[in-house]
Amino acid sequence: MTHSVPTARSRAARTVAAVLAVAAVAALTLGPRALVAPARGEFMRVMDAAAAPLLAAIPYGDPERTLNVVMFVPLGATIALLLRRRSWPVAILAGFALSACVEYAQGSIPGRVPDPADILWNTVGGAIGVVVVTVVRLVGAAVRGRTKAGRMPRPAP
Secondary structure, eight states: OOTHHHHHHHHHHHHHHHHHHHHHHHHHHHSOHHHHHHHHHHHHHHHHHHSHHHHHHSTTOOHHHHHHHHHHHHHHHHHHHHSOGGGHHHHHHHHHHHHHHHHHHHTTSTTOOOOHHHHHHHHHHHHHHHHHHHHHHHHHHHHHHHHHHHHSOOOOO
16 A cells, blocks of 8 residues: 555545534534524533533633634634644634634524624634644654654664
8 A cells, every 4th residue: 555545545534524524613603593502502501511610710711602612623623634734824714714704694694693702712712623733743743753763773882
């Protein structure tokens, strides 16, 4: 098996994951409120029951903001995985752009109310996803570097 086959497969898998993340965001933010309300209600119930003490300790922590952040973490991560390591700011900008488009579109959807603050919290979520991917990549590169260094013959004294 050649080295390019797994790379092509992993790129395809990352692309599918990014498309699914965008689709999930679109469904949750642009879908009819009657369809989205049960999922949102369940999330809020879990947040109230399980994470209330944690949210109280976080500045500006409330379930609505947390939902906006959590929803965009996978999006930021999957977009970052599609890009080179040094291009990570593009993933954050993509999350911001998608969030701004969603908020704009919500203005024309009955039952939806656009909120400019959501753009901030969605972008924070996308940035967290990018940071997670970046840290994992850096740690992986460091481990690979150490592994390669360990295999190299040592010079004679």
